[in-house]
Amino acid sequence: MTKVDYELFVADPGDGYGAKFALRTEYNKQLVKLIKAMDWELSHRGWDNYENVWRFDxxxxxxxxxxxxxxxxxxxxxxxxxxxxxxxEDSELPDDPFPVKGKLEVFA
Known part of the structure; x- marks a missing residue:
């Protein structure tokens, strides 16, 4: 097992689909496999090359x-x-919980 740093936040990539989760991690082949195993129809997961984050509905x-x-x-x-x-622009979120930072345990 290895630990991989992550940061989860909510951002609007400006693609017209609204705000999404953005997950920034260091590269780990096993983690990429786990993310790609998510159902695309339900998660609309995708890699954002410009921001180097995974985006999810x-x-x-x-x-x-x-x-x-x-x-x-x-x-x-x-x-x-x-x-x-x-x-x-008008909405504010008191006690915004994002970004969330931590470590994921994944197989090397």
Missing amino acids: INDYTVDELRRLGVDVPDLEICKQAAEAVSS
């Missing part, structure tokens, strides 16, 4: 899958509020 499937990987994801409602705050 904010929904219960993605929250569960990220937690299964070991990411400390806040409750879905808080995530949705953060997404709304990022997408709207």
